[in-house]
Amino acid sequence: MKLRHPxxxxxxxxxxxxxxxxxxxxxxxxxxxxxxxxxTLEAIEPAPETPVAPEALGSALxxxxxxxxxxxxxxxxxxxxRLSSRQMMxxxxxxxGAGMETTRLLMIEGDDDDDS
Amino acid sequence: xxxxxxxxxxQRQRRGSxxxxxxxxxxxxxxxxxxxxxxxxxxxxxxxAVYRLALSVVRDRALxxxxxxxxxxxxxxxxxxxxxxxxxxxxxxxxxNNTAISTLRARRAIAVDPHELPEAEAPVERSVESRVQSDAxxxxxxxxxxxxxxxxxxIVVLREVEGLSYDExxxxxxxxxxxxxxxxxxxxxxxxxxLKEWA
Ligand SMILES: [Zn+2]
Numbered sequence: 001m002k003l004r005h006p007x008x009x010x011x012x013x014x015x016x017x018x019x020x021x022x023x024x025x026x027x028x029x030x031x032x033x034x035x036x037x038x039x040t041l042e043a044i045e046p047a048p049e050t051p052v053a054p055e056a057l058g059s060a061l062x063x064x065x066x067x068x069x070x071x072x073x074x075x076x077x078x079x080x081x082r083l084s085s086r087q088m089m090x091x092x093x094x095x096x097g098a099g100m101e102t103t104r105l106l107m108i109e110g111d112d113d114d115d116s
Numbered sequence: 117x118x119x120x121x122x123x124x125x126x127q128r129q130r131r132g133s134x135x136x137x138x139x140x141x142x143x144x145x146x147x148x149x150x151x152x153x154x155x156x157x158x159x160x161x162x163x164x165a166v167y168r169l170a171l172s173v174v175r176d177r178a179l180x181x182x183x184x185x186x187x188x189x190x191x192x193x194x195x196x197x198x199x200x201x202x203x204x205x206x207x208x209x210x211x212x213n214n215t216a217i218s219t220l221r222a223r224r225a226i227a228v229d230p231h232e233l234p235e236a237e238a239p240v241e242r243s244v245e246s247r248v249q250s251d252a253x254x255x256x257x258x259x260x261x262x263x264x265x266x267x268x269x270x271i272v273v274l275r276e277v278e279g280l281s282y283d284e285x286x287x288x289x290x291x292x293x294x295x296x297x298x299x300x301x302x303x304x305x306x307x308x309x310x311l312k313e314w315a
Contacts, residue, residue: 015302017263031298038294041301052311057304058276060257060311065273067167071184075159078185079192080152 006030011041155192162205163188165278166212172269173216175262183219187212206280209288213270220266260310264303271296272303
């Protein structure tokens with residue numbers, strides 16, 4: 001990739017979203033690796049708006065993404081219920097990159113009703 | 117033993133009880149490391165953060181819960197392989213992000229119209245807390261959130277809600293540091309402009 005920095009105008013457009021999708025990709029690929037343009041972006045003055053409290057954004061996000069109040073119980077029950085031996089072996093095999101035979105050895109007990 | 121037949125009764129039994137109930141007849145053998153107390157800690161300490169991260173990627177509450185469940189199962193089973201227990205939170209969030217991304221990819225692959233799924237309106241469902249805000253104000257914020265790509269949403273949530281450092285975010289999401297900084301900057305500016313009306 002060429003080391004061509006996007007102009008300040010293009011960077012400003014990227015910030016506000018007034019930019020073509022194709023250009024967005026190019027700009028973002030550049031921004032992935034260019035610390036200099038990251039600094040340039042930071043130096044671009046934000047639009048003069050009423051300043052919001054630093055924690056306001058976090059609170060708003062927490063509100064719109066709020067989990068169900070009984071999430072922990074539901075997850076715990078759900079995980080426990082899902083652990084049929086077959087599913088579990090698949091998950092373990094996937095995680096460890098192990099074969100099913102190796103995975104079988106990782107289990108405390110054999111699969112008592114599904115052996116073939 | 118018929119695990120499938122057991123599931124509804126287990127779920128009924130568990131629903132509404134504050135503490136985990138020991139299932140009398142386990143549906144499956146459990147690996148040595150899978151201690152129920154460890155699962156309990158995982159879901160209590162990291163469940164909410166995992167769910168928020170998943171929801172910021174997929175924007176569908178039911179799907180986010182499925183992803184959270186799968187994440188917790190993977191984390192619980194793989195925990196013994198984690199050498200540095202101090203990095204537990206980052207590690208769990210990394211599993212959650214990978215699970216959410218692959219779920220989203222799978223969904224997009226089967227969707228007729230790639231822009232059709234997942235449902236974008238889901239986060240507008242009101243939580244109890246959000247009812248103090250007017251619908252219009254919340255909708256404007258959600259709309260601004262939806263103009264961002266998944267990666268940017270995830271970055272801003274990990275920073276502003278979970279309080280992760282830039283380096284931690286880069287590690288969790290497996291993206292370069294400048295990406296974290298620039299996406300965060302843009303997300304903050306776009307979202308903050310809709311926050312003036314928030315009480
Ligand atoms: Zn540059």
